[in-house]
Amino acid sequence: MPTSHLLKIEDLHHNFGKEEVLKGISFSLDKGETKVIVGPSGTGKSTILNNIIRLVPPDRGKIYLEDVEITSTKKINEVRQQIGFVFQDFGLFNHLTAKGNVMIGLTKVKKMDKKEAEELAMFELDRVGLKNFADSYPSQLSGGQAQRVGIARALAMQPKLILFDEPTSSLDPELTGEVLRVMKSLAEEGMTMLVVTHEMGFARSVADELIFMEGGNIVEQGYPEKLFNNPEHKRTKEFLFQLVDLYGEGEE
């Protein structure tokens, strides 16, 4: 079924053993939108992202990227090139420099010319403010720098959208700030993003829509301000305000 959305998820189910972690998730994402998924741990937020690029294949349901059904396509590697992924643990390649990390997808997957790839890599590193760290290895970078390299690596592939899987949950508040600033500027440049995070400040100031999940279901979704100020479910309010208490409203 063709769709006009950039990404459309229909009735997504996933089980880990006997436990059903996703019980029928449906939502869509349009070009240029930023949607933020929040919810308690273990509700399957990250599983959705992993399902989308089939690092963990979904059990049931359909996902469309533009009008291609990507849950069953054989060309999953082509799909993955079009969808960036930013990991909680950064997932940088330890044996490559920051520049090498950004370049490898270009040279080995997109078969780009080395010189061209290097130029693009430097451009993307500059974009996340790490031009001076191009020759550093991941273990020589701070967590915030490493995650920004991760974002640059995703950006360099020129994806149609980027998935962020709790990009800041292993960082301290200061480093979180520098990563969020990069993400915010991306959102402003019109990048399509689907973000799993606990950063309410970010969600509130950047998200076009907030999706609150619990127990494998979407409890409520809507404009962030509406969910904060006038939620339909008591649980939404409880959870969101707990997070605000814990993490603050963010620096923005």
Added chain:
Amino acid sequence: MILLLINYGLPAMGLRIPIFTAAVVGIGLRSSAYQSQIYRGAIQSVGGSQMKAAMSLGMSKLTAFTHIIAPQAIRIAIPPVTNESAIVLKDTSLAFTIGVVELVRQGDYFIATSNAPMTIYLTVAAIYFVLTTTINLALSFFEKKYQIPGIGIEGGHSDAY
């Protein structure tokens, strides 16, 4: 044991091979079993998140293995491989049991004509020492050369200062 099996077993099954070949195959088989475990361990210790990250860029499993997993795994494998190389070198003396004239046997021949066992055996030992040291130094050089900055304990080599 493998050496004896290959040297006497294969001809019994109708396949005649020279003793030198039998020795090479026998020692090779044993060592490859050990080395396969070394590499298996090294590959596993690179970790699943590296593979996940590679696949998220759209790499095929083969590309991910050759460009992401293997370069890291080989670095991890260098120290145990150094060990294994020294063991293989010393294992060559076992070829003596099936009649190959290797270092120890050659030493015996000299002893038979010169009647100076201590001198000859010490010389043989010295030759083994030079060979193992050379291999260790060479692999240690590679280990340092391809070390990833910031990973592992700096200077944690056998020849550390």
